[in-house]
Amino acid sequence: MIDPRLVRDDLEGVRAMLKKRNMESAVDLDGLRRIDEERRAVIAKTDDLREKRNRVSKEIGKLKSGGGDASALMAEMSGVNDGIKELEAEVERLDADFNELMLSLPNMLSDTVPEGRDESDNLEIRTWGEKPVFDFKPKPHYDLGTELGILDFERGVKLSGARFYVYRDLAAKLERAIINFMLDLHTTEHGYSETFAPFVVNDDSMIGTGQYPKFRDEYYRIERDGLSLIPTAEVPLTNLYRDEILDRERLPVYVTMQSACFRREAGSAGRDTRGLIRVHQFQKVELVKFVEPETSFDELEKLTANAEEVLKRLKLHYRVMLLCSADTSAASTKTYDLEVWMPGLDRYVEISSCSNFLDYQARRARIRYRRAKGEKPAFLHTLNGSGLAAGRTLAAVMENYQTSDGRIEVPEVLKPYIK
């Protein structure tokens, strides 16, 4: 959620943001403004009536304890309560409308985000390494894996349906190695503290990071228990400090966690139907930061570098894309995508997404910090990035490390992890 004050003080700035995101019609800003004004007026009225109730009730109490007759005052109060109840109901309704609109409003965009209409306007910031040269036609990971008997899509479908898969032997071991390698790197060299948290979370958590209420269709929800399967460890990690006030000395907080991620992929029927690229369940190592506002853009650069380091050590060629305004997710103010080269697919594939959310998530989840003793709590800034998506990393390793005789070499840094 953005600062509600912006609606009052800089509505045009908000409008410009929506326009830049290509979402001009997504939120009725003028309606939002009206609701806010009405809401505040009704709150003021309600408070006045309550003040009267409190004041008169006190007088009644005093009168009665002095043995006096309070019936006149009590008669005066008879209508007041109904009035308060009516107004309270109105405030509740207006608050609900206001919040719904506020929650559906995307984050303000950083000035550094290029304007664009779709992903083709994303900006290549830098590349690392080079496309590997093969003296044979490299296979896509799904053919290679199926032929080797280590990726079993048919049985994945039998067990669960389309976009599910089974790993056997080297695939299972490689992915486990990849995860352990990434966790070790981030915890021993990048300063993240390893965390393990639930894969199922309540609605407050999903709202806190921005998944709900807007994008309900994208996620698996267990109706019976009111819990959702996490689409990323960002959700439990960021919500770790929901409704808390941290001391400044604790910041920055860096956490990392490996988890399964569950996505319904509702809007992507027909896209990436083969292989490990787009699946309903995958593993990922997530990086999350809680930082002081002044530092969040620097922290984004460092976070992105932490994710890049994984690809460098795996010696996988990649490029860093600065997402354009239309492609930057609603909660983010600025996002870098890491795209790894997949020689079998003959294209780059997103393998990490690193974002600065400013106080957007912190507001929704009420995560604050105290600058100094005695000072008011302030919202901190949150960031996160994949470090990396394990399934796609496995696919990238398979495609980049395949040999002419159809085998897969194990990258040097993973060897200690493969027994």
Place this chain on the structure above:
RNA sequence: GGAGAGAUGCCCGAGAGGCCGAAGGGGACGGUUUGCUAAACCGUUGUACCAAUACGGUACCGAGGGUUCGAAUCCCUCUCUCUCCGCCA
């Protein structure tokens, strides 16, 4: 899943219809005293919203409803925590 107990401010803990945003203690912060430390004493110490002229108003004692002129306090529902039993990796 069954039975019972509980949820109050940073922490402990009182409060049992009005004078309670909440006693008391601890902690933290500021001050006095002091060669330093310690001790003692005094003071301060929640969050959000409305209005912004204010030493202004409102809400919050797990959450949501109800009773009442008035609820931390009475009633109902829910959530969570703890203990015992059952089940279980």
